Amino acid sequence: MEIPEASSALESVREEVGSAVVADDEFLETVLLGIVARGHVLMEDVPGTGKTLTARSVATALGLSFSRVQFTPDLLPSDVTGTNVYNERDRTFEFADGPIFANVVLADEINRAPPKTQSALLEAMEEGQVTVDGETHQLPQPFFVMATQNPVEMEGTFELPEAQVDRFAVKTAIGYPDEDGEVELLQRRRGRDALSPTVESVLAPGDVEAVRQTPEAVRVEDDLLDYMAAIARATRDDRRVEVGVSPRGTQRLFETARARAVIEGREFVTPDDVKWVAEPTLAHRLVLTPDARVDDVQKASIVREILDEIPVPTV
Numbered sequence: 001m002e003i004p005e006a007s008s009a010l011e012s013v014r015e016e017v018g019s020a021v022v023a024d025d026e027f028l029e030t031v032l033l034g035i036v037a038r039g040h041v042l043m044e045d046v047p048g049t050g051k052t053l054t055a056r057s058v059a060t061a062l063g064l065s066f067s068r069v070q071f072t073p074d075l076l077p078s079d080v081t082g083t084n085v086y087n088e089r090d091r092t093f094e095f096a097d098g099p100i101f102a103n104v105v106l107a108d109e110i111n112r113a114p115p116k117t118q119s120a121l122l123e124a125m126e127e128g129q130v131t132v133d134g135e136t137h138q139l140p141q142p143f144f145v146m147a148t149q150n151p152v153e154m155e156g157t158f159e160l161p162e163a164q165v166d167r168f169a170v171k172t173a174i175g176y177p178d179e180d181g182e183v184e185l186l187q188r189r190r191g192r193d194a195l196s197p198t199v200e201s202v203l204a205p206g207d208v209e210a211v212r213q214t215p216e217a218v219r220v221e222d223d224l225l226d227y228m229a230a231i232a233r234a235t236r237d238d239r240r241v242e243v244g245v246s247p248r249g250t251q252r253l254f255e256t257a258r259a260r261a262v263i264e265g266r267e268f269v270t271p272d273d274v275k276w277v278a279e280p281t282l283a284h285r286l287v288l289t290p291d292a293r294v295d296d297v298q299k300a301s302i303v304r305e306i307l308d309e310i311p312v313p314t315v
Helices: 003-018 025-036 051-061 077-081 115-127 179-190 205-217 222-237 247-263 271-285 290-294 299-309
Strands: 041-044 066-070 082-087 092-097 104-108 129-132 135-138 144-149 170-172 241-243
Touching: 003 025, 003 051, 003 205, 003 247, 025 041, 025 051, 025 144, 025 170, 025 205, 025 247, 025 271, 041 051, 051 066, 051 104, 051 144, 077 082, 077 115, 077 129, 082 129, 092 135, 115 129, 115 144, 170 271, 205 247, 222 241, 222 247, 222 271, 222 299, 247 271, 271 299
Parallel strands: 041 144, 041 170, 066 104, 104 144
Antiparallel strands: 082 092, 129 135
């Protein structure tokens, strides 16, 4: 698929999802950014802001199969991946697929499950497969996880391990709508009988795979590669950061910058693309020092300060 065609298709998806979800364009574009970059999306916000609706609407608009896993403290890894079930007729064990076997998997309130269950997603998110009792099973393609979580201050939650947070290409928050948005939400509800809005499919599964391959054709100049590496390395030198952006994070910055160019319909990456994707791609990967956490330092503000300090290349 050519870049202009991919950009047009993504705009159609954004408009269709926007017909159901009352959110600003930046939030919807960030969600698409993670998908186009062949990554996973983490949405953190208080309950009732539309995170689940967003995931379901995105899956429908993309024409993909959808599965929802409600994470709870008693959820077991096998409840996510599936398990081998004994067939009494054949006297053999057969693998029963878990809910992770779908194109789009919504890990709802992922931080309510204990770390052992959260880790059941690690292999799936990185390798596109799950291993049960020594046997590997491939997941359907395309495959990506859209996870939601409540803020860690809320009761009954487990903070995600750094290794799992690093698997998410982007992290975003939908936030509360402004006054006009909240009135629009009520107007939409008044105009329909169903409790939840619905969307239509605008792409086919084959189109989704083609769109996700499009960023490979985007050109990135050497100066921009140096710029991205400098941003990532600066996070490791910041005195408020205990663990900075990993090399995987640097690569995700590169991939999301190319995805941003595709969304904008361009065949090349600009410094503005890098700046736009830096916060949702890098901020959640930082591990702050105890002093910084006590001082309530925001990870996103660290990324913004680094962007202000590093010279922007002329491309």
